[in-house]
Amino acid sequence: MKPKYKLMFSLLYGSGLRKAELLKLRIKDIDFEPKTVFVFRGKGGKDRTTMLPKKRIEPLKGQLEKVRSIHQKDIAEGSGMTSLPPNLARKYPNAVKEFKWQYLFLSTTRCEHPYDGYFCRHHLHSTALARELKLAVTNSGATKHVTAHTFRHSFATQLLISGADIRTVQELLGHNDLRTTQIYTHVIGQHSSGAISPFDID
Secondary structure (H helix, E strand, C coil): CCHHHHHHHHHHHHHCCCHHHHHCCEHHHEECCCCEEEECCCHHHCCEEEECCHHHHHHHHHHHHHHHHHHHHHHHCCCCCECCCHHHHHHCCCHHHCHHHCECCEEEEEEECCCCCCEEEEECCHHHHHHHHHHHHHHHCCCCCCCHHHHHHHHHHHHHHCCCCHHHHHHHHCCCCHHHHHHHHHHCCCCCCCCCCHHHCC
16 A cells, blocks of 8 residues: 555554544644544544554654645645634634644645635545555455455454453444444454364364
8 A cells, every 4th residue: 555545544453443533533633642542523423532553653743744744835825724613613713724633634635615615625535545445455365355444343353352351442442332342252253251162172
């Protein structure tokens, strides 16, 4: 994958994000010191904090500088505004031009805000992410069905395999119901107990 998309899918896997959550990340949502990612209004309108993989810190810092460069260029051209929900734009009127409110993964073009009419830079469209993944899967020769959500599933199963507490995994994923998280204990084939098939016992 191209570096930007490799970083994006790394966050899906390393932070357990949903595709929509990834695309809506803003600069302010990344905190390098405690290594956290803030998810604003995830599924069900629920805020949460999840982990930031330390191996992605340097690529993320590089991405931030790319966003800063684009933002400064936009400002020089008389724009520099990001897309904000109408209620947030009214609450924080200066935020629309602040760097920290810019999307982490920007659209390549500016467009008219659908509600407020100003020209702004939105986040990357989901079709670009899907297109890059399809190409990567084809080139890899993988035979299994892979979607962006596959990386979130892998995040959950790998945490459970490594011994993470299921309630911690629930919190990181943003599940309201523990039973949703418990599905992953069956996915890993061990039912979180270390049980193996009798056929495999020496």
